[in-house]
Amino acid sequence: MQTKLTISLEQSIAEKAKLYAKGKEGGLSELIENFLKLILQDNQPKIKLSPSIKRLKGSIKLPDDFDYKTELSKSITQKYLV
Numbered sequence: 001m002q003t004k005l006t007i008s009l010e011q012s013i014a015e016k017a018k019l020y021a022k023g024k025e026g027g028l029s030e031l032i033e034n035f036l037k038l039i040l041q042d043n044q045p046k047i048k049l050s051p052s053i054k055r056l057k058g059s060i061k062l063p064d065d066f067d068y069k070t071e072l073s074k075s076i077t078q079k080y081l082v
Contacts, residue, residue: 007032016081 021031
């Protein structure tokens with residue numbers, strides 16, 4: 001069952017998102033729905049790390065209050081929407 005949802009976005013973000021969705025031959029609603037499905041999956045497959053990647057674990061010291069999800073979000077936004 002489909003339901004209508006109203007969201008508020010900065011105008012520049014909304015325009016860029018519409019262009020992105022149009023370039024992917026879909027609509028903005030479909031893009032948002034697919035994104036939400038992806039982040040809400042409970043059974044995401046676990047990724048096996050290669051030995052070379054495992055060796056990197058712990059090689060960088062970050063502040064205790066570092067939020068990698070926020071930083072990742074900023075990076076992805078900057079890469080695709082700027």
